[in-house]
Structure formats: structure tokens, C-alpha cells
Amino acid sequence: MRLLFWVQSLLGSGHLRRALRIAGACARAGFTVELLNGGAPSPWPAPPGVRIRQLPVLRAADAAFSALVDEEGRPAAEARWRARAAILEAALEDVRPDLVLLEMFPFGRRAFRRELEPWLARARALEPRPRIAVSVREVLVHKEDPDRWREMAERANRLVDAVLVHGDPALLPFEASFPAAARLTVPLLHTGYVVDPPPPSGGPRRGVVVSAGGGAVGARLLETALAARPLSPLSAEPWTLVAGARGHGDRLRRRAPSGVTVLDHDPALPARIAAARVSVSQAGYNTVAETLACGTPMVLVPFAEGGEDEQHRRARRLAEAGLAVVLDGREADAAALARAIGEAMRLPPAARTSVALDGAPRTAALLRRLVEEGRLSCA
Structure with a gap:
């Protein structure tokens, strides 16, 4: 099974870190994984079975997310968008994925819809059609405009086959920060938090x-x-x-x-x-x-x-x-x-x-089921 995983960090590398953990779990579950990284190059090595294909870098200009800039702080140029689109297109042709996984979008990364919507249309036109899923953290940033929430739900219903939320619903259900959750017609499943197993204890805690x-x-x-x-x-x-x-x-x-x-x-x-x-x-x-x-x-x-x-x-x-x-x-x-x-x-x-912390292997198992069965159930 072949997986293409689009990831875009804007500040820091936390999104990429979580994505690499998920990618590694998917590789262990039998996927061949190619991770398309649109943020800064990874400071971590790719897990076994995972290849990173670097896109021309885009990041947030500041903590207010006021604009997108390149690695030198220059405004995102049209040539950079075109170069990213060409790499995404080549990845589809090279990999011919069984599954496309999107990190955050359409529940975030709204500025990247210009590259993702055409790319996803091309993916959906492939034969056989790859399944498409979203990987999203358990909490979204609040939006004052209720139309933004509806837009997210409508875009998810139109573009993807499943939404995987990396959290524990007993602690923080997705609908607590996504008021349009009831509008989703695609399955939404919580996976547990994505984290590596804790290191073994080395004696009494200090400091x-x-x-x-x-x-x-x-x-x-x-x-x-x-x-x-x-x-x-x-x-x-x-x-x-x-x-x-x-x-x-x-x-x-x-x-x-x-x-x-x-x-x-x-x-x-x-x-x-x-x-x-x-x-x-x-x-x-x-x-x-x-x-x-x-x-x-x-x-x-x-x-x-x-x-x-x-x-x-x-x-x-x-x-x-x-x-x-x-x-x-x-x-x-x-x-x-x-x-x-x-x-x-x-x-x-x-x-x-008491918190569910098995998000990486559970995500991999759900994605494998989505490919093998063609759909997921919320049950």
C-alpha cells in the first residue's frame, strides 16, 4: 500500500514531528510512505520505510500569521507556488498512491487551498481512485466568523473520505472546538494522542x-x-x-x-x-x-x-x-x-x-482499513 502524506508547518516543527510519528507507524503497518514536507526541512531523520520529499519552503512571517514567506523571509512568489505544484503533481505520478493523507487541511492551512484543491482533484481522477483522509489535532483555533466553520465542514465533505482526530474524546472531543462537527457527513474518528512510548524509568525523579x-x-x-x-x-x-x-x-x-x-x-x-x-x-x-x-x-x-x-x-x-x-x-x-x-x-x-496515548498505531490501523475496505465507520 502506498501513502502520500502532505504536511505544512508554519511556525516551528510540531506538526512535522507528529506527522513523522504517524508516518513511521504507517510504515510499520505495511505502507510505503512518502511525506511531502512544505515547511522547513526536517531536523529529524525519516523513520524506516518513510521517504521525505521536500517542497519549496513556505512559512508564516510572524506569530500573527500575517503572511506567507519563504525561508529567507521574502513574500511567497508565484514561481514558488508553481514549483510546489509541479512537485506535488510529480509525486502523484511517481507514487500512484492508494491513500492521500492531509495534515490539518481543511481544518487549517486555508491559505494552501490554492495548491491542494487542484491537486486533490487530480488525485481523485486517478484509476483506481486513492482514498483521502485528514490528520488533525484535537483542538482548533477559534474563528469569530461562523461561516468559516461551515466552510471547513463543507470542504471536508466534498474532498475527503475520513477525518482522524489525534486526541482522546473523553478528555477533549473535537466538537468542543469545532462547532460544525454535526455538519460532517464523512466519518470522524478519534485516534488517541500521537506520542512515542515513554522512555524507561532510570531511577528517582529529580528536578x-x-x-x-x-x-x-x-x-x-x-x-x-x-x-x-x-x-x-x-x-x-x-x-x-x-x-x-x-x-x-x-x-x-x-x-x-x-x-x-x-x-x-x-x-x-x-x-x-x-x-x-x-x-x-x-x-x-x-x-x-x-x-x-x-x-x-x-x-x-x-x-x-x-x-x-x-x-x-x-x-x-x-x-x-x-x-x-x-x-x-x-x-x-x-x-x-x-x-x-x-x-x-x-x-x-x-x-x-488515563488518557489514550496510542494514536500513532491506531491511526495506521484505521488508514489500512480505509484502503482495504474503501470506507470507515464511526462505530
Whole structure:
């Protein structure tokens, strides 16, 4: 079975990370996978059985998603769109897929409908026709215009055969952030969260891990964490600050006292979270899923720039379920963060094991069934 998987990151690489986990699970389930990456080149190797075909890069100009730009920050040119379209067309001809998988679209990535709708029309004209599915996270960003919700549902009904939501409906059902869910006529299935199995325990937990995305918001969280350490109940234990890829690390290292390690990037971040007593982060999908898998108490300071409320919605629900302590970024000073770390240490551990975290293999099994049977049922 042959799978083409379109993925487009706009800020950071979280969408690509989740997609690679899904692609690897699909390869293990018997698919030959080609991942079409429209964002920055992958910092991770392709899993066995997965090939990455790089498109000319497009990304968001800023955290407000004000425009699309290339890797040099120049406005997206027509020539770049044409080059991307040519690569997508070639991939269809080369692979002749049994299945096309779209990351987010049409529940996001609206600016890319100009390349995807013609491409999907060509895919649907192939003989035999490939099945088409959507891979989407469990929370969508709020839209003020109700017509946008209806547009998403109508486009999904017209273009795809199934919608796979990577979350646990007992925690965060898709309809909680997608009010037009009842308008969908194609099957919608929750898969569980997509996350690697947790690393084995290496002994007693110690210290705090603070991780943040790039940009000014992540920098503020890391600076606040450094100031919060001497005020926290874990001030005598080791702290690790993972600064991301935007150059915050050098400034933090100059200020970091003994007992604080500052890393620019940590490929072993899940193992580090598993060994910590508390994780402090924004509320992005991947870090939350990894922390849930590790059973580590978490403090969440959700990203909320440019009207983005996805992380706030996720964090709020996790707090309601007793799975996290949440701080509003506008109120997250050193004293408040130190108190939140103490509160997180008192969270009940049993609750952290109740969330469905088998999203990658379950997604692969559902996609295999879609190809073999031609349809999926919501049952």
C-alpha cells in the first residue's frame, strides 16, 4: 500500500514531528510512505520505510500569521507556488498512491487551498481512485466568523473520505472546538494522542525541565523560570532549560547559576521529562502528549499570540481534569511560577495514566482499513 502524506508547518516543527510519528507507524503497518514536507526541512531523520520529499519552503512571517514567506523571509512568489505544484503533481505520478493523507487541511492551512484543491482533484481522477483522509489535532483555533466553520465542514465533505482526530474524546472531543462537527457527513474518528512510548524509568525523579518554543513568548517563559528557581520548592534540585532554536540559550547561560543547565535543543527531551519531578512548558500538542506519556506533573503557560487560543483550550481542559496546573502568560511572574510548580507536585498521579496515548498505531490501523475496505465507520 502506498501513502502520500502532505504536511505544512508554519511556525516551528510540531506538526512535522507528529506527522513523522504517524508516518513511521504507517510504515510499520505495511505502507510505503512518502511525506511531502512544505515547511522547513526536517531536523529529524525519516523513520524506516518513510521517504521525505521536500517542497519549496513556505512559512508564516510572524506569530500573527500575517503572511506567507519563504525561508529567507521574502513574500511567497508565484514561481514558488508553481514549483510546489509541479512537485506535488510529480509525486502523484511517481507514487500512484492508494491513500492521500492531509495534515490539518481543511481544518487549517486555508491559505494552501490554492495548491491542494487542484491537486486533490487530480488525485481523485486517478484509476483506481486513492482514498483521502485528514490528520488533525484535537483542538482548533477559534474563528469569530461562523461561516468559516461551515466552510471547513463543507470542504471536508466534498474532498475527503475520513477525518482522524489525534486526541482522546473523553478528555477533549473535537466538537468542543469545532462547532460544525454535526455538519460532517464523512466519518470522524478519534485516534488517541500521537506520542512515542515513554522512555524507561532510570531511577528517582529529580528536578525541573522547562521547555519553550522559539520567539519572544518562549524567551519570557525561560527567563521567568530562571527567576522562579530560588523561590520554588525544588530550588535545590537540578533544572534544565531547553531554549529552542532562536538564540535565547547564550543569554540564559550567562545568567544561569550552578545547578541549571541550558540547552539550545534536546533530542532526548522526552527522556529528560520522564526523569523530572515537574515539567514546565507551553501547551503545545507534542510536549503535552509526551509529558502525559511520562506521567510527569506539568505546569502549562499556553502560547496565545496572534489570537491563537488552541493551547489555552488544551491547557484549560487538562487543568479541569486534574492533569496540569495552568498559568496565564500575562500573570506568570517568578513567584506565580514557583507556586505553580509546588501545586503540580501535589497533582494525583493516577489521573495521568488515563488518557489514550496510542494514536500513532491506531491511526495506521484505521488508514489500512480505509484502503482495504474503501470506507470507515464511526462505530
